[in-house]
Amino acid sequence: MREVHVRDAIGMRLAHDLTRIVPGEFKGRVFQKGHVIREEDIPMLLDIGKEHIYVLEIPPGQLHEEEAAIRLANAVSGDNLTSDGPSEGRVDLKATIRGLLKVDTEALWMINSIGELAVVTRKTDTVVETGAMVAAMRAIPLLIEEQKIIQAETTARMSAPVITVLPFRHTKAGIITTGSEVAEGRIEDRFGPRIREKVAPFPVDVLGQKIVGDRKEDIQTAIRQFLAQGADLIICTGGMSVDPDDRTPGAIHELATEVVTYGMPVLPGSMMMLAYINHVPVFGLPGAVIYEPVTAFDLFLPKILAGDKVTRGEVAEMGHGGLLK
Ligand SMILES: Nc1nc2c(c(=O)[nH]1)N[C@H]1C(S)=C(S)[C@@H](COP(=O)(O)OP(=O)(O)OC[C@H]3O[C@@H](n4cnc5c(N)ncnc54)[C@H](O)[C@@H]3O)O[C@H]1N2
Numbered sequence: 342m343r344e345v346h347v348r349d350a351i352g353m354r355l356a357h358d359l360t361r362i363v364p365g366e367f368k369g370r371v372f373q374k375g376h377v378i379r380e381e382d383i384p385m386l387l388d389i390g391k392e393h394i395y396v397l398e399i400p401p402g403q404l405h406e407e408e409a410a411i412r413l414a415n416a417v418s419g420d421n422l423t424s425d426g427p428s429e430g431r432v433d434l435k436a437t438i439r440g441l442l443k444v445d446t447e448a449l450w451m452i453n454s455i456g457e458l459a460v461v462t463r464k465t466d467t468v469v470e471t472g473a474m475v476a477a478m479r480a481i482p483l484l485i486e487e488q489k490i491i492q493a494e495t496t497a498r499m500s501a502p503v504i505t506v507l508p509f510r511h512t513k514a515g516i517i518t519t520g521s522e523v524a525e526g527r528i529e530d531r532f533g534p535r536i537r538e539k540v541a542p543f544p545v546d547v548l549g550q551k552i553v554g555d556r557k558e559d560i561q562t563a564i565r566q567f568l569a570q571g572a573d574l575i576i577c578t579g580g581m582s583v584d585p586d587d588r589t590p591g592a593i594h595e596l597a598t599e600v601v602t603y604g605m606p607v608l609p610g611s612m613m614m615l616a617y618i619n620h621v622p623v624f625g626l627p628g629a630v631i632y633e634p635v636t637a638f639d640l641f642l643p644k645i646l647a648g649d650k651v652t653r654g655e656v657a658e659m660g661h662g663g664l665l666k
């Protein structure tokens with residue numbers, strides 16, 4: 342901090358907040374710490390009795406925490422985000438839509454390894470509401486080496502973007518329910534209502550539900566019919582485990598252009614299948630989805646509805662933290 346005459350302080354930063362008091366009318370902050378003094382501020386400064394003020398001296402090659410936070414936010418922010426601040430040296434990123442938060446976790450790790458700065462996010466692949474705070478960032482010291490921010494900016498540019506929110510797409514879904522016990526009316530179908538409940542928070546139109554038995558050909562005919570109707574998501578239920586009547590995985594497998602996985606390191610829901618027929622994702626949901634409140638299906642559904650392609654690598658990573666129950 343250095344003491345300077347106000348007339349010499351133009352372009353310098355205030356070292357602390359300045360308060361004005363007008364009896365009966367006003368008491369509060371008129372200039373904020375870090376504020377860059379402009380020519381037009383001088384009359385007000387003199388009005389509140391400040392002929393001399395303390396300014397922050399920023400040596401070349403250093404950045405004030407607020408500028409550092411603003412630059413970090415600009416560097417990491419992708420689509421559907423707005424920034425808020427700086428306040429107390431921190432800039433926040435908020436979602437401007439309801440969607441799926443995507444964080445490039447590797448780039449984030451690299452940025453946070455630079456030191457003396459912090460970029461903090463919610464977990465990637467979480468559903469975020471409009472207006473929700475999804476990330477916050479700051480420099481740790483009041484003055485930070487500009488080189489560190491440049492390094493963060495370079496890392497962010499290579500991964501573009503580090504943080505983004507994907508919108509949920511308008512999706513037409515077809516439900517195919519297998520199982521002779523349901524087709525023959527021995528038990529009441531519980532899967533249809535369950536899936537409608539799971540997709541309700543998203544822009545999904547359910548084209549319909551086809552109740553088929555355990556014949557592979559019937560499951561495949563139902564899949565083809567939904568594709569012909571323009572379905573961009575197909576959800577098959579039941580018949581996913583090891584019994585002779587469990588024909589769903591085979592039926593999907595034969596029609597699929599890509600099977601991402603049959604079985605995954607998540608419990609409950611480990612017998613789930615995810616495949617693609619061209620660009621249309623196809624789920625095979627195990628019985629556990631009707632019984633358990635949260636399963637593998639809940640982890641994958643938002644990604645699929647945001648059009649985020651699921652890879653085998655991501656599936657394998659889910660074992661860590663995949664014990665949901
Ligand atoms: N020996 C093994 N047994 C089981 C395995 C395994 O790997 N080896 N996996 C277990 C897991 S995990 C699950 S989950 C379950 C269920 O898997 P399925 O998807 O094959 O389910 P189903 O056999 O078709 O049905 C199980 C149960 O749920 C009832 N069900 C099915 N669909 C409906 C419906 N639409 N509405 C109402 N109820 C429905 C069905 O009647 C059965 O009672 O397998 C474990 N076992």
Ligand code: MOO
Pocket residue numbers: 607608609610611612613627628629630636
């Ligand atoms: O597929 Mo089962 O859902 O792991 O319980």
